[in-house]
Amino acid sequence: MSLDLTFQALADPTRRAMVERLAKGPCSVSELAQPFAMSLPAVYQHLQMLEASGLVASEKVGRVRTCRMEPAAMSLAETWINRRRTDWEARLDRLGEHLRRHPDGEPQ
Amino acid sequence: MTQHSIAHGVFHIERTYPGVTPRRVFDAFATESGKAAWFVAGGNTWTLLEREFDFRPGGRERLKTRWESGIVTMFDAIYFDIVPGERIVYAYDLWHEDRKLSVSLATLEFHAVDGGTKFKLCEQGAFLDGYDDAGAREHGTNELMDRMEATLSEPVDVARP
Numbered sequence: 001m002s003l004d005l006t007f008q009a010l011a012d013p014t015r016r017a018m019v020e021r022l023a024k025g026p027c028s029v030s031e032l033a034q035p036f037a038m039s040l041p042a043v044y045q046h047l048q049m050l051e052a053s054g055l056v057a058s059e060k061v062g063r064v065r066t067c068r069m070e071p072a073a074m075s076l077a078e079t080w081i082n083r084r085r086t087d088w089e090a091r092l093d094r095l096g097e098h099l100r101r102h103p104d105g106e107p108q
Numbered sequence: 109m110t111q112h113s114i115a116h117g118v119f120h121i122e123r124t125y126p127g128v129t130p131r132r133v134f135d136a137f138a139t140e141s142g143k144a145a146w147f148v149a150g151g152n153t154w155t156l157l158e159r160e161f162d163f164r165p166g167g168r169e170r171l172k173t174r175w176e177s178g179i180v181t182m183f184d185a186i187y188f189d190i191v192p193g194e195r196i197v198y199a200y201d202l203w204h205e206d207r208k209l210s211v212s213l214a215t216l217e218f219h220a221v222d223g224g225t226k227f228k229l230c231e232q233g234a235f236l237d238g239y240d241d242a243g244a245r246e247h248g249t250n251e252l253m254d255r256m257e258a259t260l261s262e263p264v265d266v267a268r269p
Binding site for chain 2: 004054080081084085088089090091092094095096097098099103
């Protein structure tokens with residue numbers, strides 16, 4: 001699917017809760033971690049997946065890392081992936097059909 | 109849209125083609141006639157404006173097409189690495205009218221599996237300045253937001269204090 005990274009990021013209830021929190025506005029990592037009974041490294045791991053998906057961006061100012069939603073960048077990247085991927089899926093379907101019509105040993 | 113922006117994307121696709129050797133799948137990419145059979149959709153929906161096919165490292169492939177809608181697109185690629193029957197690496201940019209939409213690196217691998225071929229594609233791209241084709245970007249954004257909302261409205265069963 002075209003939204004692999006996004007859905008992978010959102011497949012986890014903790015990360016969905018983080019996105020819900022960030023949808024209300026930016027906050028620090030410790031604020032983001034506060035509702036969860038988990039270590040800070042575990043929170044950072046979740047944050048990394050959210051950042052990899054493009055849903056969330058974070059920035060460190062001084063000693064505080066602040067996280068925020070990044071819907072614009074995400075939608076551009078997702079649109080791009082969606083288009084390229086859809087093109088390829090259709091091409092590879094046609095390639096499969098072409099290979100079936102011309103079995104091994106026959107000239108193409 | 110006059111604003112300049114850049115977004116990075118990557119995706120992977122794997123397909124298995126049973127009963128076909130990697131060499132034959134590779135050949136469908138390596139020859140102009142082989143590629144013509146599948147690379148662009150058939151039918152009368154487009155007119156070929158320009159075609160170049162120079163399949164070797166450093167060689168260029170170019171495909172300029174006018175679609176039924178009147179829109180002209182161009183795929184302009186340079187091959188960087190070719191291992192016959194095994195691997196193809198190329199970089200390309202994609203044009204929509206006079207706008208450069210994206211610049212990408214594509215890697216294609218052909219592996220023998222159980223009398224067939226496993227084909228692996230990875231494409232990494234820099235997507236430039238967003239789409240401007242008939243609101244497709246807004247449509248894509250809305251669709252994405254709808255799907256995200258649907259996902260987010262699922263119950264979140266996480267321990268809260």
